[in-house]
Amino acid sequence: MTNAMPKPIAEPANFGDLLGPPPVISGEDPKEYAELLERILSDLKPRDIIETAFVRDVADHIWEVRRLRRLKAQLLHVAQPEGLDSVLRRLVVWTEADELAKKWGQRDAATIQRVDQLFAKSGLTMDAVMAETLSVKLDDVDRIERLIGTAEKRYASALHEIEHHREAFAEAVQASKVAEDAEFEDILPKGTGNGATP
Numbered sequence: 001m002t003n004a005m006p007k008p009i010a011e012p013a014n015f016g017d018l019l020g021p022p023p024v025i026s027g028e029d030p031k032e033y034a035e036l037l038e039r040i041l042s043d044l045k046p047r048d049i050i051e052t053a054f055v056r057d058v059a060d061h062i063w064e065v066r067r068l069r070r071l072k073a074q075l076l077h078v079a080q081p082e083g084l085d086s087v088l089r090r091l092v093v094w095t096e097a098d099e100l101a102k103k104w105g106q107r108d109a110a111t112i113q114r115v116d117q118l119f120a121k122s123g124l125t126m127d128a129v130m131a132e133t134l135s136v137k138l139d140d141v142d143r144i145e146r147l148i149g150t151a152e153k154r155y156a157s158a159l160h161e162i163e164h165h166r167e168a169f170a171e172a173v174q175a176s177k178v179a180e181d182a183e184f185e186d187i188l189p190k191g192t193g194n195g196a197t198p
Contacts, residue, residue: 023063040055040058050165064151068147081104083134084105084129085101087129
């Protein structure tokens, strides 16, 4: 019996078969996920398949957090015309505000210039648009933030499980060593232990 810790293992060839395919959706680069997983494997150096599975969990949760943050930013980006419409209704009649917001979202050059003039005259910036956009999408953003928080908790939990697994393994190794030493002492002839001469 030995008290040496097992060497870190590399990702097994059938890793995807064991734990399922990577959680990559349309628009995401599988190579980026593979690079993230490889870096986490390199940092955490899993020592067995159990730790490797937890490392995969860590990678998946980090990937999910990145995705949710990216999608939140995209949600606010595509909703900017709604925020702009809300701001413009304070500056022009609502029918013109609707039309300007629609054409601004289509990146019509003349409309962009008109909106810039209205903003300059009123002392407004794009911050006003983003504030209104956030207000319009606040419920959606709040739900996304809660999903991010949940994924971050799962990520922390997976790291904790790796630490717990390693502690349990170390305790098992120590217990085995104590038992092995006790057995060795039992089979030694009297007077031969602890450096004593027979």
